[in-house]
Amino acid sequence: MRLPREEKGLWLVPLVAVILLWEFSAVFVVKDPLKLPRFSAVVFSIYALRDVLIADTLVSLLHFGIGVGLAFAVALPLAIGMGWSRRVFKAVDPIVELLRPIPPLAWIPLAMIWFHLTHYAAGFIIFIGAFFPILIDSYTGFRDVPKVLVETGKVLGCIGDRKQIRFVALPYALPSVATGTRVGMGVGWMCVVAAEMFAVSDYGLGYRLFQKFYFLHQMDYVVAYMLVLGLVALCLDRLFRHFVEERLFRWKKGIVK
Amino acid sequence: MNHKLEIRGVTQVFSSEEGEVKALEGVNLEVRPAEFLCIIGPSGCGKTTLLRMVAGLEQPSSGEIILDGKPVRGPSPDRGMVFQEFSLFPWRTVLRNVEFGLEIKGKVEGKVKGKVKGKVKGKVKGKVKGKGGVESGKKERREVAEKYIELVGLRGFERHYPYELSGGMKQRVAIARALATEPAILLMDEPFGSVDAQTRNVLQEELLGIWQRTRKTILFVTHSVDEAVYLADRVAVMSARPGCFVKCLEVDLPRPRKRTSVEANEFREKLLMWLSLERSKAACIF
Numbered sequence: 001m002r003l004p005r006e007e008k009g010l011w012l013v014p015l016v017a018v019i020l021l022w023e024f025s026a027v028f029v030v031k032d033p034l035k036l037p038r039f040s041a042v043v044f045s046i047y048a049l050r051d052v053l054i055a056d057t058l059v060s061l062l063h064f065g066i067g068v069g070l071a072f073a074v075a076l077p078l079a080i081g082m083g084w085s086r087r088v089f090k091a092v093d094p095i096v097e098l099l100r101p102i103p104p105l106a107w108i109p110l111a112m113i114w115f116h117l118t119h120y121a122a123g124f125i126i127f128i129g130a131f132f133p134i135l136i137d138s139y140t141g142f143r144d145v146p147k148v149l150v151e152t153g154k155v156l157g158c159i160g161d162r163k164q165i166r167f168v169a170l171p172y173a174l175p176s177v178a179t180g181t182r183v184g185m186g187v188g189w190m191c192v193v194a195a196e197m198f199a200v201s202d203y204g205l206g207y208r209l210f211q212k213f214y215f216l217h218q219m220d221y222v223v224a225y226m227l228v229l230g231l232v233a234l235c236l237d238r239l240f241r242h243f244v245e246e247r248l249f250r251w252k253k254g255i256v257k
Numbered sequence: 258m259n260h261k262l263e264i265r266g267v268t269q270v271f272s273s274e275e276g277e278v279k280a281l282e283g284v285n286l287e288v289r290p291a292e293f294l295c296i297i298g299p300s301g302c303g304k305t306t307l308l309r310m311v312a313g314l315e316q317p318s319s320g321e322i323i324l325d326g327k328p329v330r331g332p333s334p335d336r337g338m339v340f341q342e343f344s345l346f347p348w349r350t351v352l353r354n355v356e357f358g359l360e361i362k363g364k365v366e367g368k369v370k371g372k373v374k375g376k377v378k379g380k381v382k383g384k385v386k387g388k389g390g391v392e393s394g395k396k397e398r399r400e401v402a403e404k405y406i407e408l409v410g411l412r413g414f415e416r417h418y419p420y421e422l423s424g425g426m427k428q429r430v431a432i433a434r435a436l437a438t439e440p441a442i443l444l445m446d447e448p449f450g451s452v453d454a455q456t457r458n459v460l461q462e463e464l465l466g467i468w469q470r471t472r473k474t475i476l477f478v479t480h481s482v483d484e485a486v487y488l489a490d491r492v493a494v495m496s497a498r499p500g501c502f503v504k505c506l507e508v509d510l511p512r513p514r515k516r517t518s519v520e521a522n523e524f525r526e527k528l529l530m531w532l533s534l535e536r537s538k539a540a541c542i543f
Binding site (some may be wrong): 034070149150151152153154155158159163167168171172190250251252 | 310313314325330332333334335338340342344346347348349358361362418419420434435438450
């Protein structure tokens with residue numbers, strides 16, 4: 001097979017190679033559809049499941065939206081406080097660092113008790129996943145605002161914390177906030193399976209993967225949903241980068257190069 | 258004569274691990290209106306600290322700083338400042354950078370409460386009646402900004418971002434930005450220290466042109482003797498720490514000045530002598 005000259009189609013080569021290898025090993029080496037379903041079987045499953053797949057994806061996106069939206073709404077004001085004021089940082093950081101290493105999965109029992117079997121329970125787990133990356137990248141951005149820019153603002157009449165945050169700190173920190181949000185979105189999405197494990201609704205990619213397909217040993221369906229999980233994440237990430245980061249990172253081009 | 262700026266008995270003490278450090282002691286200076294005054298001194302003598310106090314970014318431990326008869330309490334667009342480091346807001350274009358001070362001013366003056374008569378744009382609380390006049394922002398701001406961008410010779414670059422500009426251009430934008438708020442005095446802290454020597458000479462010439470056209474009072478800190486000789490009406494020489502002024506020299510070289518003239522060299526020698534002089538407390542003047 002000829003390798004393309006430019007970098008444009010480069011990613012296709014390893015992808016096709018992996019797919020071929022997969023199909024080959026499934027058919028001739030493993031020979032057990034439970035241990036390794038064929039790639040072609042997986043593709044067929046996606047087609048077979050297409051109706052319920054759409055419903056599941058939408059419900060998962062709903063949980064994701066609740067979780068990430070809340071995480072952003074809570075993390076950003078906190079990050080402004082922590083990044084701008086040394087005092088606030090010193091006061092709050094120990095609590096943050098204590099809670100941060102607790103895996104989202106460990107929050108499931110509490111989520112069940114607090115929110116019962118509703119969409120909010122799932123949203124909460126995703127919230128836990130997305131919150132810390134958004135918080136940390138954002139407050140780092142606010143903390144790193146160069147003193148010379150703040151002082152320049154002051155001598156131009158931008159006096160007082162509110163104005164300084166609005167006109168100097170926030171625009172400077174915005175790319176960091178975007179990066180944190182992107183990472184938070186990634187972690188949040190990874191929590192979808194954990195968030196939906198306990199039947200918070202009758203739909204959801206994670207719910208169906210864990211409770212139905214795995215339970216019934218339909219491994220080709222399982223792998224199909226795994227792929228969908230990955231593809232949706234990829235789409236979300238690319239869309240975010242295109243619409244948000246492209247615009248915000250323009251001015252950073254000159255600095256980070 | 259009414260002085261534009263007076264610095265009286267300014268002392269600055271700050272505490273560090275080794276105990277108290279006196280950065281400045283008993284500093285006195287009078288700046289005349291529309292004068293170009295250079296402050297020169299060895300590194301660490303406190304000249305930047307003094308300038309920052311005039312800007313209002315730092316407070317003296319004792320003493321007063323008075324501009325146009327009013328004491329300086331904090332930063333204000335009335336005292337424009339150009340820093341040595343590049344200080345443009347990287348997320349704003351050249352035009353939006355220069356507009357910054359005007360935008361903030363607009364936000365401050367734009368809040369009105371109670372009855373207003375006239376055409377108003379933006380946020381207003383209260384009753385508004387009739388036709389007439391509160392000036393709005395955007396168009397006027399843009400015009401003022403464009404005027405100063407042209408003054409510093411950067412017409413055509415309004416929509417550029419700072420990362421697309423050279424060092425000299427960036428400092429020119431910084432100067433335009435500081436002037437756009439029409440300050441009473443312009444403070445400059447080694448503004449050309451970060452650019453190469455040739456650009457530096459060009460910028461010095463341009464600054465003199467801007468100064469002559471705007472008739473601004475300029476307080477310029479430098480440690481370059483050549484720069485002071487070329488630019489200043491008067492040069493105030495500061496001692497090493499704790500800083501105070503040991504001498505104030507009038508530069509009576511006619512303008513436009515030739516950097517390499519005999520008179521310029523003589524003055525340069527005099528200045529160098531004063532800089533190298535070992536001085537005691539008693540030598541501080543004013």
